[in-house]
Amino acid sequence: MATIVSYTARPRRILQALLLAFAVLIGVGAYALVGLGRFDELPPNLLTYGIGAAVLALILQVAVMWRAPYADPVILPLVVLLNLLGIAMIESVHAANSIYGLRSSASADRQMLWAILGVAACVALIVLLRDHRHLRRYTWISAVAGAILLLLPLAPVIGDARNGSKIWINIAGYSFQPAELAKIAFAIFFAGYLVSRRDTLALAGPKVLGIHLPRWSDFGPILVAWGFAMAVLVFQTDLGTSLMFFGLFVVMLYVATDRLSWLVIGAIMFLPPAVFAATQMGHVRTRITCWLDPLSSANYSSCEQINQGLFGLANGGLTGAGLGEGRPDVVPHAESDFIFSSFAEELGMVGAFALLLLYLLLVQRAIRAAVGISDGFGTLLAGGLGFVMALQVFVVVGGVTRVIPLTGLTLPFLAAGGSSLVCNWLIAGILVRLSDAARRPAARQVPGSPVQPAPRAVSA
Amino acid sequence: MNKPLRHVWLVIGLLFVLLFTSTTYFQVIAQARLNAHGQNQRTLYNEYGRHRGPIVVDGHAIASSESSGDTYGYLRGYDPGAMYAPVTGYYSVVYGFTGLERSMNDTLSGEADALFYHRLSDILSGRQGRGASVELTLDAAAQEAAWKALDGRRGAVVALDPETGAVLAMVSAPSYDPNVLASHDTGAVSKAWTALNEDPERPLTNRAIGGDLYPPGSVFKLVVASAALESGEYTADTEIPGPGTWQLPNSSAVMNNRASGGTEPCGPDDVSSLADALRQSCNTSFAMLGTELGEDAIAETAKDFGFGQRIEIPLAVGPSTMGEGMDDAQLATTSIGQYDTRVTPLQMAMVAGAFANDGVVMQPQLVQAVRTNDLSTVSELSPKELGQPLTAANAAQMRQMMVGVVEDGTGTAARIDGVEVGGKTGTAEWGEGRTAHSWFVGYAQKDDQKIAVAVLVEEGGYGSRTAAPIAKDVMEAVIEK
Numbered sequence: 001m002a003t004i005v006s007y008t009a010r011p012r013r014i015l016q017a018l019l020l021a022f023a024v025l026i027g028v029g030a031y032a033l034v035g036l037g038r039f040d041e042l043p044p045n046l047l048t049y050g051i052g053a054a055v056l057a058l059i060l061q062v063a064v065m066w067r068a069p070y071a072d073p074v075i076l077p078l079v080v081l082l083n084l085l086g087i088a089m090i091e092s093v094h095a096a097n098s099i100y101g102l103r104s105s106a107s108a109d110r111q112m113l114w115a116i117l118g119v120a121a122c123v124a125l126i127v128l129l130r131d132h133r134h135l136r137r138y139t140w141i142s143a144v145a146g147a148i149l150l151l152l153p154l155a156p157v158i159g160d161a162r163n164g165s166k167i168w169i170n171i172a173g174y175s176f177q178p179a180e181l182a183k184i185a186f187a188i189f190f191a192g193y194l195v196s197r198r199d200t201l202a203l204a205g206p207k208v209l210g211i212h213l214p215r216w217s218d219f220g221p222i223l224v225a226w227g228f229a230m231a232v233l234v235f236q237t238d239l240g241t242s243l244m245f246f247g248l249f250v251v252m253l254y255v256a257t258d259r260l261s262w263l264v265i266g267a268i269m270f271l272p273p274a275v276f277a278a279t280q281m282g283h284v285r286t287r288i289t290c291w292l293d294p295l296s297s298a299n300y301s302s303c304e305q306i307n308q309g310l311f312g313l314a315n316g317g318l319t320g321a322g323l324g325e326g327r328p329d330v331v332p333h334a335e336s337d338f339i340f341s342s343f344a345e346e347l348g349m350v351g352a353f354a355l356l357l358l359y360l361l362l363v364q365r366a367i368r369a370a371v372g373i374s375d376g377f378g379t380l381l382a383g384g385l386g387f388v389m390a391l392q393v394f395v396v397v398g399g400v401t402r403v404i405p406l407t408g409l410t411l412p413f414l415a416a417g418g419s420s421l422v423c424n425w426l427i428a429g430i431l432v433r434l435s436d437a438a439r440r441p442a443a444r445q446v447p448g449s450p451v452q453p454a455p456r457a458v459s460a
Numbered sequence: 461m462n463k464p465l466r467h468v469w470l471v472i473g474l475l476f477v478l479l480f481t482s483t484t485y486f487q488v489i490a491q492a493r494l495n496a497h498g499q500n501q502r503t504l505y506n507e508y509g510r511h512r513g514p515i516v517v518d519g520h521a522i523a524s525s526e527s528s529g530d531t532y533g534y535l536r537g538y539d540p541g542a543m544y545a546p547v548t549g550y551y552s553v554v555y556g557f558t559g560l561e562r563s564m565n566d567t568l569s570g571e572a573d574a575l576f577y578h579r580l581s582d583i584l585s586g587r588q589g590r591g592a593s594v595e596l597t598l599d600a601a602a603q604e605a606a607w608k609a610l611d612g613r614r615g616a617v618v619a620l621d622p623e624t625g626a627v628l629a630m631v632s633a634p635s636y637d638p639n640v641l642a643s644h645d646t647g648a649v650s651k652a653w654t655a656l657n658e659d660p661e662r663p664l665t666n667r668a669i670g671g672d673l674y675p676p677g678s679v680f681k682l683v684v685a686s687a688a689l690e691s692g693e694y695t696a697d698t699e700i701p702g703p704g705t706w707q708l709p710n711s712s713a714v715m716n717n718r719a720s721g722g723t724e725p726c727g728p729d730d731v732s733s734l735a736d737a738l739r740q741s742c743n744t745s746f747a748m749l750g751t752e753l754g755e756d757a758i759a760e761t762a763k764d765f766g767f768g769q770r771i772e773i774p775l776a777v778g779p780s781t782m783g784e785g786m787d788d789a790q791l792a793t794t795s796i797g798q799y800d801t802r803v804t805p806l807q808m809a810m811v812a813g814a815f816a817n818d819g820v821v822m823q824p825q826l827v828q829a830v831r832t833n834d835l836s837t838v839s840e841l842s843p844k845e846l847g848q849p850l851t852a853a854n855a856a857q858m859r860q861m862m863v864g865v866v867e868d869g870t871g872t873a874a875r876i877d878g879v880e881v882g883g884k885t886g887t888a889e890w891g892e893g894r895t896a897h898s899w900f901v902g903y904a905q906k907d908d909q910k911i912a913v914a915v916l917v918e919e920g921g922y923g924s925r926t927a928a929p930i931a932k933d934v935m936e937a938v939i940e941k
Binding site for chain 2: 099100101102251254255256258295300307310311312313314315316317318327330344348349352353356359360363364367370371376379380383386387390391393394397398401402403
């Protein structure tokens with residue numbers, strides 16, 4: 001009965017447990033080093049923190065063993081590690097601020113509470129959502145919810161403009177970036193919508209310059225998505241959010257239809273608004289200037305943040321100043337928008353590469369799940385969530401390192417901010433659920449047989 | 461849908477390649493340029509945010525860093541400030557750093573190559589890196605005696621251990637409080653800075669080693685006498701001419717024999733022994749002796765004493781000079797320490813030290829030891845010979861003549877009972893209608909204890925009255941304890 005043996009080996013739950021333990025060890029170790037670096041002593045709450053992290057990891061492990069035994073063993077350790085490293089860096093920035101007093105930032109305690117909430121949300125999702133296809137029921141509800149969430153910052157009273165962008169809402173003292181939640185809602189909506197319309201959308205229309213264009217009558221959805229992205233750009237004046245949503249839609253459209261023309265059309269459609277923003281919007285124009293030439297004396301003061309970030313990168317050099325030994329507090333928002341430069345300063349290029357590789361690995365696991373899953377909805381959802389995470393990392397890190405103009409997005413799992421952390425833990429839960437479906441033995445009756453993309457009967 | 465997914469993965473890969481490239485660019489390729497950017501405060505914070513090692517004299521930290529709780533991390537403090545300020549220098553977040561703070565910066569900050577393993581163990585154990593402590597050769601008692609004796613008059617005192625070159629005292633007055641400049645209150649610092657720079661008494665100058673060079677006056681006669689002995693044609697007892705006045709060769713100028721302007725000859729029949737001429741500090745005797753020896757012989761001896769050399773102790777010392785290509789009249793005035801001769805008090809202490817060390821000049825050094833914060837020794841003072849301007853026998857003759865000066869000549873104010881003290885006074889003219897600079901250069905020894913001292917008081921008048929008593933106080937502080 002060799003097959004049974006191979007089946008029992010396939011879940012790889014022990015590997016996940018080992019990786020989780022490893023992630024907790026590194027993450028808590030980083031936190032301890034921050035304390036040593038800043039105050040020459042171990043953080044007083046190190047034991048509580050370590051036990052807390054271990055307990056959360058254990059809960060995640062048990063939840064996965066119970067409800068998603070075939071889930072990808074790498075996803076949760078990656079997420080736990082990113083989350084713990086983020087907490088260590090937030091503490092480093094906070095401690096530096098309390099020592100040097102240049103500005104103030106939230107302590108890591110708050111992020112720890114949010115991490116507990118995030119893990120709770122993730123576990124709840126794994127336990128309650130037994131099959132990812134149930135999400136397809138909420139296709140149109142997601143669309144409406146996503147639209148409302150995205151436009152919420154424009155509402156009076158609760159809307160909150162920061163650095164020229166209106167992508168925050170503020171309720172009773174708690175600020176919240178609804179775009180993070182909208183991201184999940186839209187990914188579900190696009191997956192559900194595209195999986196049922198992909199055949200029509202894939203139909204060939206006129207051929208221009210060697211590319212088969214879609215039929216004119218199919219342009220409706222992309223125009224709606226485009227219009228929405230434009231609304232975000234014009235009214236919330238944030239190029240990053242707008243780019244993220246439009247990119248998500250176009251890429252999912254491409255994956256659904258396998259029509260390269262959609263990608264080309266999407267790219268061309270995004271150019272005019274980008275140019276419009278660059279030339280017509282004062283604050284985007286500033287960001288473009290700071291992207292192209294931040295260090296000249298004429299631009300220095302208006303590009304203070306990006307300059308300080310770059311100085312931080314240079315200060316880190318190859319191997320970094322060491323955890324708790326750098327001066328990330330010099331950079332405004334070093335614990336959120338610019339947490340990448342804080343990492344690059346304290347861990348150096350080596351550490352920055354390691355971080356990027358962690359993200360790349362996480363995205364790869366999502367794409368892997370997308371490939372392995374047997375229904376179109378799941379494939380699209382996993383692919384979309386994977387891509388949007390990669391795109392977000394690119395927009396944030398690219399903004400800090402002057403690949404593209406700076407925007408108001410934050411790094412998933414790392415940056416200080418409760419809404420972002422909890423939403424990303426929800427995404428982690430969905431990915432666990434999707435990877436479980438992708439690797440479940442029932443889904444692959446004969447090893448090596450082509451996976452049928454046709455969805456099974458789905459109750460809608 | 462797998463093919464488009466592979467394409468998406470490819471695009472993601474490309475995006476990340478861009479991120480890897482940009483990160484590499486800013487952290488490695490453009491690193492030096494960014495670190496050197498004028499508005500990069502991190503470079504400043506890195507410099508000032510280190511726990512700098514202390515500067516220690518006789519077990520007491522005269523400069524040390526304490527946690528400041530502001531953006532710079534540490535505040536440098538000096539105790540006592542002014543007395544050691546010319547040695548320590550200041551450590552200012554606005555105006556950089558000077559003195560030992562500058563020349564020993566790598567050691568104090570912990571960045572020196574010699575501290576590599578110490579740094580490595582700090583990194584491995586996760587300890588906050590700390591700079592090494594620098595222990596000075598200074599003798600607190602000698603320093604204090606010199607500081608008190610100088611009493612705020614413009615001048616400098618240098619005391620050396622002739623056998624090791626260790627600097628026992630280095631005082632320059634007037635001084636300043638380095639704590640004011642090390643403050644993190646940048647407004648107050650720049651105000652104090654302006655005041656110090658506009659002060660006509662120039663308190664920021666270390667008169668002992670640089671900034672100002674002084675005409676040595678009669679103390680330069682020690683160098684001329686050494687050259688004479690070294691020529692082999694003279695001994696302490698050789699009779700040399702010393703008339704009351706001397707019309708300089710090819711010149712209308714007339715030199716009087718006495719510093720006071722008196723025209724008494726050096727001895728009966730205008731002749732005296734070399735020792736007697738030095739004892740009375742006869743001008744015409746040494747002017748004629750100098751022209752007889754020639755510029756080359758004097759310059760050679762002066763060079764062996766350290767003239768013209770760039771010495772670092774590790775503070776940079778201004779090289780002492782004498783004129784070049786002089787005619788006889790100029791050489792004659794040079795021989796009595798005027799014309800173009802310019803010296804530092806440290807150089808004159810080295811001259812005195814050579815006599816007390818059998819003719820060998822030792823490299824002056826300020827640093828006794830460098831120790832890490834766990835007290836392991838990184839380096840210790842090792843005496844180095846700088847040159848030998850005269851033989852041990854000639855050095856003994858010089859000592860004998862200099863004892864004569866103190867026992868029965870111009871330097872009686874430096875006499876200490878029961879101690880062999882030799883010296884030479886100087887009264888150096890330096891400007892029309894200005895009071896002359898006052899000098900005393902000498903040594904003291906008793907059993908194994910030796911000290912060489914140079915004292916300069918600007919516009920102090922006669923060396924015998926002003927400088928010699930100061931030298932006596934410093935010698936006593938070291939010898940009789």
